[in-house]
Amino acid sequence: MPSTDKKRSFRGLMTIIATASIVVLCVLGLGVLRFHSAQLAYKLNSLNAELKRYVNQEVLLKQELSALTAPVKIYSYCREQLGMEKVLTAEVLPMYNRDKNHNYLANNINNNKNNNKASGRSWLKSFAWLFGR
16 A cells, blocks of 8 residues: 555646646746737837827928928029019910811910010010919
8 A cells, every 4th residue: 555655645746746837837928928918019109109200200391391382482482592583564375275277375375476576575574474473
C-alpha cells in the first residue's frame, strides 16, 4: 500500500502543477491581450489626433482659398501687382445664332471689330466688362 499512496500523492502533485500551470498560462494570456488592447488604443488615439489635425488644416486651407478667390482680393492683386486699371466705359457684344453657313460668333466679332475701328473705339473698351464696368 505504500506504493498506492506514492502514486496518489504523485497524481495529486501533478494535478496541482497542471492546474497551476493552466492558471498561470491563462493569466499570461489575459495580460498579453490587455497589453495588445492598450497598444491598439494608443494607435487609435494617435490616429484620432492626426485626423483632428488634418481637419483643422483643411479648415485653414479652405479659409485661405476663399480669401484668395474673393473678388476684392483678385481685383486688388490685378490693380497692384499687374498694373491693371478700371475702364470707365463698356460696350456690350451681342451674341448671334448660327447663320445659314453655320458660322458662329467669330465672324460676327470680326465684323464688330471692323465697325469699332471705323468708329474710333479701341479694343480695350470692348472688353471693359472684364474689369467690372
